[in-house]
Amino acid sequence: MATAKQAIQIPDFSFSTPIDQVGVNERADRFTKRSIKKESKVNGLKLVLNMIDLTTLEGKDTPGKVKQLCYKAMHPHDAVPDLPTVAAVCVYPSMVKVAKKALGNSGIKVASVATAFPSGQAPKDVKLRDTKYAVQNGADEVDMVISRGKFHAGEYNFVFDEIAAIKEACGPARLKVILETGELVTYDKVRKASDIAMQAGADFIKTSTGKIQPAATMPVTLVMLEAIRDFYYKTGKMIGMKPAGGISKSKLALHYLVMVKEVLGEAWLSNEWFRFGASSLANDVLMQIVKEKTGVYQSANYFSID
């Protein structure tokens, strides 16, 4: 066979790995039975905080709101020294410039959603321009949505080509591909979409936009983590994972970390390879950290609004 053909080996996506739904649900449930206390809990919570993509994706976002969020990203809770910052701030393309300026050289990344987020119902050239606009304004990461309609219609090539084209438009920016698992419905389809995204060049795969219920759940994340694991075994390439939406409590976030560690291993336990897309999670984590420090249950009144 010709070498040029061997270089690009794209599997036939119509034969994607089937998923055992009952098995996945039960396995995911096991992760919630671990007890993490005291010192390990504090370390885990700090890691969670460091993995958060602090997000505001609303029609009513203003430059002021974004600046406030950026300040929160850099100073989660100044009353506690030696806290890490969050990983990134996630905004709409029109707010990238504001966020970039506000974050300065803090090392916190700016992530921008693009490609007609959240529906993805726009022609390809609009999506490409949307992406380029975000990157030109300084986005370090791009969160794109896949075309779920085309995916359901079985046009996997279309979905694949679109992701590949956006990846090209991203240039140096890392690409997170949002599958919107709430609209894919079955685990089989989630697995298939994950495979397509990774093969097409995604740096991260992400569960949800946060606009559709259900958003991230543990079983769906498990399916995606296993897809990442299989992809890694096949190609040696690490892909990141970002569950987003619906994770607002520290305890749940710690369960996710347990899951990542047990499915993918230590290598993925950093914000380079794992993120939480969330906004209210940050304050809950901070409240738990302060609780561990002071021994007293905390009130949201004493933490900045996010």
Place this chain on the structure above:
Amino acid sequence: MGKTTIQKSKIKIAENGVDKTPPAKRLEVLKTYKIYIGGKFPRTESGRYYIPTNAAGKKLANVCLSSRKDFRNAVVAARAACSGWSGRSAFNRGQILYRMAEMLEGRKAQFIDELVQQDSTKNKAENEVAAAIDRLIYYAGWCDKFQQIYSSVNPVASSHINFSVPEPTGVVSIIAPQNENHSLLSLVSVIAPVIAGGNTCVVLANETKPLCAVTFAEVLNSSDLPGGVVNILTGKPSELTTWFVDHMDVNATIYCEKDSALKKMLRESAAKNLKRITFYDSVNWATDEGQSPYFIMDTQEIKTTWHPIENIKSSGVGY
């Protein structure tokens, strides 16, 4: 009636020669005394229980021995219920308190029975339940009246209308009276004024006489009171009191014992987030001394508003 039917059937069986053993006595279905959090009756998260006994040493029940995490969950529920409850009209809160009294009236017999199990006499128990019902009615009436009585329009030396109004303080943690023979009446007497004023609360029931507290929770649950407004835990004050007063999301604490060393400690802990702390250590709940609108005011805070107005006198126009 029931007994005779059983005996008849016994004879029948014997006559037929099918079974000559006497029928087994029916197993009584006993109530599981669970705690009340956010409008639900969970068991304690800790899985622990204790067995209170009456003076004669008879075991009363297996009762949940709540942990600090139950308290934490209860505060979350109480906080969530806060804006809804305080946002209701005072009149509607009064209606719901009245409804609580109605429901309590309907289950009188059960409360009397439990009080008798817990060392009261039938006569005393009847009086106590009646007094508890009346107390709820009393505070139901005050719901839409205390605010105007304790409000004021204040004279100020500038062009402002200045008025002060009592507003609910928020989430109140209550250690119900412990050394108290009137376990139901004292419980009702500390809860009613707190919720009449629009607060939500987490209550630790009488440790040695907890039965009525759990049954009272069932009354609350069937009287249109939104879940989370009153949360009732059973357990040991020796374990939980510090958590009740330490929690940063609790705005006021009510404590009813006389232990002065502990009171000092509670005052210090309450200072962490400037909780209001109130001690009802020598109130006789069985008399009229146990009911007063001042009990409502103990968990209210006065908010003063300065509203600018035109200086009517000098300009000669109205506003």
